Amino acid sequence: MTTIVPVSGVGFRPHDVIVGRGLLAELGARVAPLAQGRTVVVTDEIVAGLHGKAALASLKAAGVTGRLLTVPPGEGSKSFAELERVIDRMLAFKLDRTDVVVALGGGVVGDLAGLAAALFMRGIDFVQVPTTLLAQVDSSVGGKTAIDTPRGKNLVGAFHQPRLVLADIDVLATLPERQRRSGWAEVLKHGLICDAGFFDWLAGEGAAGGAGDPAALERAVVRSVQIKSAVVGEDEKEAGRRALLNLGHTFGHAIEAELGFDETRLTHGEAVALGCALAFRFSAETGLCPPDEAKRVGTVLEAAGLPTRPGQAGPLRAAALVRRMAGDKKAEGGRLTLILARGIGDAFTAKDVDAAALTAFLEREIAAG
Ligand code: NAD
DSSP states (O other), rough: OEEEEEEETTEEEEEEEEESSSSSGGGHHHHHHOOSSSSEEEEHHIIIIIHHHOOOOOOOTTEEEEEEEEEESSSSSSHHHHHHHHHHHHTTTTOOOOOOEEESSSHHHHHHHHHHHHHGGGGGGEEEEOOSSHIIIIIIISOOOEEEEEEEEEEEEEEESSSSEEEEGGGGGGGGGHHHHHHHHHHHHHHHHHOHHHHHHHHHHGGGGGGHHHHHHHHHHHHHHHHHHHHHHHHHTTSSSSGGTTHHHHHHHHHHTTOOOOOTTOOOOHHHHHHHHHHHHHHHHTTTSSSSHHHHHHHHHHHHHHOOGGGGOOOOHHHHHHHHHHHTTTTTEEEEEEEEEETTTTTEEEEEEEEHHHHHHHHHHHOOO
């Protein structure tokens, strides 16, 4: 079954996210009405080897001229150097403003190809074909594109909404298990933010999705896209409700940064899971959330093979984490903004978090191992 999730919002062109199985074979037919001339399929070397041929064959069958443009896999490709190379290849292929860029890959390819499309001749259309679970439930929805600089992640980018997103559940079959689990953390996060019923399902029958069951994955992707697109539609530029999508991210990002963004130790999704567990336990400790709900969050994340205790990540110092969470400003004795929860499915922006209480909480968490 194919599900179409319409995405619309103030200030951007509406488009569809299509979720289903076997969609890569439909790429050509879906792109043909959008592309007047040719397309460039930006992908990474791993995805090119697994799914590049099928993408090109589908385009060819629909009469669309397509070429693969391959970048090395990994975060390192979100760089000025790769962006320049991609745009240079697009110029060499003589793409013009009526042509379409297809981003076939995970969040790295989506961010890089999306930014190239936003910049090329002041902006051309692009189609996202996300191939990781994280990209299907998170990065392909919302229109954010970016590259990194040596000074930090995602510092140079643009809002550029795709014309279409094709989330093919079948391409997830080739995803390494740890990548799938990392994406599953973002799925669970969506339930924790605003849909307790969805979280209940993910904790029970839906847990099969975390283990790779395609039917459960499909339902989880659909609901996640609905949640993310509804939030983004209200607030594309993150002034208000979009910030809720950062549940677990402020804790998680601080931990990732302290560990030097070492994906072998802690993936981004694992950091988000740990961050969600900490956000709920801190919410419980400060009397915002019932303690049994915080405990349940930890149990469900652990059952999905995700970390929930700082000791599982590596050596950490509470004061350093809080400094990072406060945006490297001196936070001790001060106040900071965090996404916390009144319960499962009820996250909110807490604007006046006591940095001293947060530091004491993290010291206890770290000491507990
Ligand atoms: P990724 O794109 O690096 O993909 C992870 C790995 O999986 C890569 O080695 C890739 O080659 C491989 N891979 C991809 N699809 C595969 C498949 N079907 N089978 C086998 N291997 C496959 O990482 P990611 O986790 O998808 O994305 C992380 C990036 O997304 C980060 O750069 C992050 O900043 C960005 N991001 C962006 C947004 C946004 O809103 N734009 C949101 C969240 C994350």
